[in-house]
Amino acid sequence: MTRRTYQSVTVGEVIGPVNYPVTRAMLVSYANASGDQNPIHQDEEFAKSVGLPGLIAHGMFTMATAARALTDFAGDPGAIVEYGTRFTKPVIVPDNVEVALEVSGLVAEKLPDRQVRIDLQVTCAGVKVLGLTRAIVALA
Amino acid sequence: MLSPDFVGREYPGVGTHEIHQSSIVAFARAINDENPAYYDLISAQELGYPNLVAPPTYLITIALGESERALSDPALGLDWSRVVHGDQRFTHHRPVFAGDILSCHTTIEAIKSVAGNDFLTTRSDFVDLAGVHVASTWSILVVRGAS
Numbered sequence: 001m002t003r004r005t006y007q008s009v010t011v012g013e014v015i016g017p018v019n020y021p022v023t024r025a026m027l028v029s030y031a032n033a034s035g036d037q038n039p040i041h042q043d044e045e046f047a048k049s050v051g052l053p054g055l056i057a058h059g060m061f062t063m064a065t066a067a068r069a070l071t072d073f074a075g076d077p078g079a080i081v082e083y084g085t086r087f088t089k090p091v092i093v094p095d096n097v098e099v100a101l102e103v104s105g106l107v108a109e110k111l112p113d114r115q116v117r118i119d120l121q122v123t124c125a126g127v128k129v130l131g132l133t134r135a136i137v138a139l140a
Numbered sequence: 141m142l143s144p145d146f147v148g149r150e151y152p153g154v155g156t157h158e159i160h161q162s163s164i165v166a167f168a169r170a171i172n173d174e175n176p177a178y179y180d181l182i183s184a185q186e187l188g189y190p191n192l193v194a195p196p197t198y199l200i201t202i203a204l205g206e207s208e209r210a211l212s213d214p215a216l217g218l219d220w221s222r223v224v225h226g227d228q229r230f231t232h233h234r235p236v237f238a239g240d241i242l243s244c245h246t247t248i249e250a251i252k253s254v255a256g257n258d259f260l261t262t263r264s265d266f267v268d269l270a271g272v273h274v275a276s277t278w279s280i281l282v283v284r285g286a287s
Contacts, residue, residue, distance in 0.1 A: 001175070001176065001177065001183065001186070001187065003187070020172070021172075026170070026172065029169065029170040030170040030171065032166070032170070033163075033166040033167045033169070033170035033201070034167065034170065034200060034201050034204070035201055035204055035205055036200075036204055050221060059225040059228070060197060060200050060225070060228065061170075061171065063197055063228060064171040064173075064195060064196075064197045065171055065172075067195065067196045067197060068171070068173050068175075070196070071173075071175060071195070071196065072175070076177075076187055077175050077177050077178065077193045077195060077196065077235070078177070078187065078189060078193045078234075078235030080196040080230075080232060081231070081232055082229070082230065082231050082232070083196050083197070083229070083230045084227070084228065084229030084230065084278075085227070085228060085229075086226065086227045087224070087225050087226060087227065087228075
């Protein structure tokens with residue numbers, strides 16, 4: 001792994017897009033690893049019974065997946081100083097179908113202390129699923 | 141409607157949380173991230189870290205349980221069946237590593253009502269054994285109004 005240097009980055013640099021798969025099996029793993037066992041992420045009937053369009057991914061699964069674009073860019077998973085998002089639309093995950101999260105980023109600003117602001121766009125099947133997704137990343 | 145009396149209430153965490161290598165590995169696997177610094181001590185040390193690094197959103201695994209406990213007081217009036225996750229934000233003063241022993245202190249920062257929905261903001265502050273503030277995470281839960 002090579003750390004990205006602050007000097008090598010220019011404002012306007014584009015990251016990705018990168019596609020990350022999402023399956024129901026992944027959501028079961030995420031539920032077990034994170035402790036979030038809300039049945040809307042594992043039980044389609046239950047999800048529909050509370051008014052959702054289908055079984056949906058954990059918002060935090062989507063947020064964690066999108067962060068891979070940041071840590072891969074920085075070459076350092078400890079480089080993410082700030083990271084925030086809104087959850088704008090659910091990621092619907094049908095049975096036996098792999099859906100993809102498409103993540104792209106833009107270096108929006110160079111900040112003091114070798115930090116940069118990166119704005120992410122995250123869509124699933126063309127629908128924007130995260131909003132105002134921003135990170136401050138410390139580079140080498 | 142959530143009780144606005146709860147704004148500003150603080151909930152010291154229950155005990156401390158030791159970050160185990162196995163927990164970081166399980167979380168990294170669950171997000172399908174093969175970054176070697178999550179699995180391999182040598183790779184983490186090459187980046188200058190003392191142990192495996194936790195992924196950027198890893199602390200949600202602790203914040204979730206602690207904030208659920210904090211929000212469980214029936215007087216708050218939170219109906220979990222109407223909750224959707226609105227917003228999440230993390231600030232790291234340093235990365236989290238395997239071997240860290242962290243406390244998690246939860247604060248209810250804000251309760252607002254907009255267009256029939258309630259917005260509940262909680263902050264979870266993580267402090268290490270040396271008393272150093274390692275990270276904070278903010279969560280906004282949206283409680284959909286009764287339709």
